[in-house]
Amino acid sequence: METVVSGIRSTGNLHLGNYFGAIRNFLKMQNENNCYFFIADYHALTTHPKSKDLHANIKQVLAEYLACGIDPEIATVFIQSDVPEVSELYLLLNMNAYVGELERTTSFKEKIRKQPDNINAGLLTYPVLMAADIIIHRATKVPVGKDQEQHLEMTRRFARRFNMMYEVNYFPEPDAYNFGKQLVKIPGLDGTGKMGKSEGNGIFLSDTPADIRKKVMRAVTDTGPTAPGQEPSEPVKNLFTIMKVVSEPDTVKYFRGKFDTCEIRYGDMKKQLAEDIIKFTDPIRERINDILADNKYLAGVVAHGAEKARESASRTVREVREIIGYRPF
Numbered sequence: 274m275e276t277v278v279s280g281i282r283s284t285g286n287l288h289l290g291n292y293f294g295a296i297r298n299f300l301k302m303q304n305e306n307n308c309y310f311f312i313a314d315y316h317a318l319t320t321h322p323k324s325k326d327l328h329a330n331i332k333q334v335l336a337e338y339l340a341c342g343i344d345p346e347i348a349t350v351f352i353q354s355d356v357p358e359v360s361e362l363y364l365l366l367n368m369n370a371y372v373g374e375l376e377r378t379t380s381f382k383e384k385i386r387k388q389p390d391n392i393n394a395g396l397l398t399y400p401v402l403m404a405a406d407i408i409i410h411r412a413t414k415v416p417v418g419k420d421q422e423q424h425l426e427m428t429r430r431f432a433r434r435f436n437m438m439y440e441v442n443y444f445p446e447p448d449a450y451n452f453g454k455q456l457v458k459i460p461g462l463d464g465t466g467k468m469g470k471s472e473g474n475g476i477f478l479s480d481t482p483a484d485i486r487k488k489v490m491r492a493v494t495d496t497g498p499t500a501p502g503q504e505p506s507e508p509v510k511n512l513f514t515i516m517k518v519v520s521e522p523d524t525v526k527y528f529r530g531k532f533d534t535c536e537i538r539y540g541d542m543k544k545q546l547a548e549d550i551i552k553f554t555d556p557i558r559e560r561i562n563d564i565l566a567d568n569k570y571l572a573g574v575v576a577h578g579a580e581k582a583r584e585s586a587s588r589t590v591r592e593v594r595e596i597i598g599y600r601p602f
């Protein structure tokens with residue numbers, strides 16, 4: 274069995290991009306692999322959440338994981354901050370991570386642009402903590418969306434560097450994983466870019482049907498095709514991309530045909546898209562609410578997960594300390 278690790282930051286409700294970029298793959302993997310799925314609540318601190326919000330955010334994402342069908346009896350489901358061993362490995366890996374390579378990371382450069390008032394060292398070393406999350410379980414497969422490709426590349430580099438430095442073959446080099454297909458990117462409803470938690474362009478798994486209809490009807494389109502066989506503009510292409518993951522193939526074909534013959538009415542397409550999204554998210558939303566109401570169940574899940582995760586993590590940290598040269602007197 275191969276070991277799989279993946280995490281999602283607890284910085285907001287999960288959206289369709291999280292589901293189709295990552296969680297759908299978690300579900301496919303959990304039966305055939307040794308899976309660790311966690312809530313990255315240390316990573317969440319880079320954006321300075323209020324302490325009164327932190328716990329509720331973690332609880333929400335946990336409930337959403339479970340509502341999607343991640344089975345805590347099969348996979349190890351845990352909260353990052355319940356496994357303090359990860360912070361020790363992070364410290365150790367930081368010694369072999371170079372400031373230059375961290376500064377050149379795309380996600381860091383993006384943060385500098387987006388939050389110039391809060392460029393903390395945690396943002397700079399974000400990829401090191403992420404590498405620690407992964408290699409602490411000596412994982413080989415990491416199901417993530419396309420935006421995480423570079424972080425995975427850095428994880429491999431840190432693992433390789435450790436092995437070279439200490440002349441061992443200890444850490445495997447993990448790969449981003451998406452069932453042999455290209456990593457998926459779900460676009461937002463605002464015409465450009467990916468669906469995000471903070472961009473205000475997303476559909477959340479916990480959105481009510483009324484929310485979803487409103488958001489989809491407001492999605493950016495254009496004035497319509499003017500010649501048969503034209504390439505759709507980016508906003509329209511984005512709607513088709515979302516439709517491809519939630520609707521029946523025949524539905525997509527129908528609207529694509531209408532587009533190609535310039536007969537498309539975006540209003541009709543959006544109505545259909547909204548209903549197909551609702552059909553998909555509504556059972557999940559109901560489960561989220563049920564799970565959130567059952568605190569005892571949630572407490573049991575995280576306690577069990579922390580125990581299993583710490584078992585694996587503490588073994589790695591013990592071995593790493595030995596490799597580095599920390600010895601008992």
Ligand code: TRP
Pocket residue numbers: 278279280281282313316402403406407415416417421424
């Ligand atoms: N960086 C990931 C994201 O923003 C979250 C994450 C943290 C993660 N640690 C990880 C993903 C380890 C996979 C493995 O989506």
